[in-house]
Amino acid sequence: MQRKGGNHRETGDRHVEPVDSVLEQLYATPPSGFVSRREEHVAAARKAGRKEDARRIHAAHRPTLAAWAANLLRRSRPEESERFLELGHALREAHRTLDAAGLKELSAQRRRIVAALSRQAARLAHEAGHPLSESAQREVESTLRAVLADPDAADQWAGGRLEVSLTPPSQFPAGAARAEAAPRERPARPDSPRAAGGTRAQDELAERRRKRQEELARAEQAAATAARQLRDRRADRADADASLRRADEEHDRAREEVSAAERRLRQAREDLARAGREQREAEExxxxxxxxxxxxxxxxxETARRVDRSAGRGKQSGPSR
Structure with a gap:
C-alpha cells in the first residue's frame, strides 16, 4: 500500500480512497442518500479486502437534517466559520475572567451572528434541495449556541461530521450574563454564624445543582444516542424494505420471463411436431x-415393345412382287 498524490491509496490493482476522504463525502451527502452511499463505500472497501476500513465506514451514522445543515454551513462558509469559532473562544474567555463589559458586547454579537449563520445554513440547505423546517432551523441555532459555549461542541462542529444537533449548557452564556447583571447582596462578616451557615447552604445547593446538571447532561446524551440509534434502525429497515421490493420486482420479472420462455418452448415443440408430420407426409x-x-x-x-412387335409382323405378312 502506498500513497499517491497524498489523496488516494492503491491496493494491488485497486484505486481506492482513504477512509477520512470517504467520511468527508458521506457527511456532505444529504441524509436521504447517506445510507445507500455508505453501503456502496462499505461494499467497495470489502471488495478491496480492507475490512477495517469497511468497519469504520459502516460505523458512520446518518446525520439529522439539522446536523447535516450545520455541517454544510461549516464546509460552505469556512472563513465565517473560523471567525465564529474565534468568537466562541473569546466569549468563553470573557466568561472565565468575568469581564462584564466584554461579556455583554460579545453576547450581543453572539445573538446577531447565530441568527445570521442559522439563516445562511437554511439558505444553503434550501439551495441543495432540502429546505429546513422551523424546528430544524431551531436545532441549527441550538448547535451554534453550543459551539460558542462549549469547547468540545466547537471541536465537534469544526470537524464537519455532526450526526445530531448539539445542546448548549444551560448555565452559559445566557445564565452568566444574567448573573453578572443582577445586584449583589452585601456580604456578611466572615466570623458571623450567618456567613458560615450561608456558605455551607450555598455550597450544598451548588453541589446539588451540579449533580442535577450532570444527570441532565447524561440523560440528554443517552436520549440523543437512543434517538440516533432509532433513526439508524428506521433507515436500515427502510433500506431493507426497498431491497425487498426490488427483489420482489426482479422475481416477478424473472418469473414472467420463465413463463414466456416456457410458452415459446411449447410453441417451438408444436412447430417441430407439425414440421415432422409435414415431412413424413411429403416423404409418403x-x-x-x-x-x-x-x-x-x-x-x-411395355407399350413400346408391343408397338415394335406389331410393326415387325406387319412387314412379314405383306404381298411379294
Missing part, C-alpha cells in the same frame, strides 16, 4: 409419386 407423397412414375415407365416400355 414422394414415395407414391416415385411408384407411380416407375409404373408409368414400365407401362411405356
Amino acid at each position: 407423397r414422394r414415395r407414391t409419386a416415385a411408384d407411380a412414375l416407375a409404373r408409368a415407365e414400365r407401362e411405356a416400355q
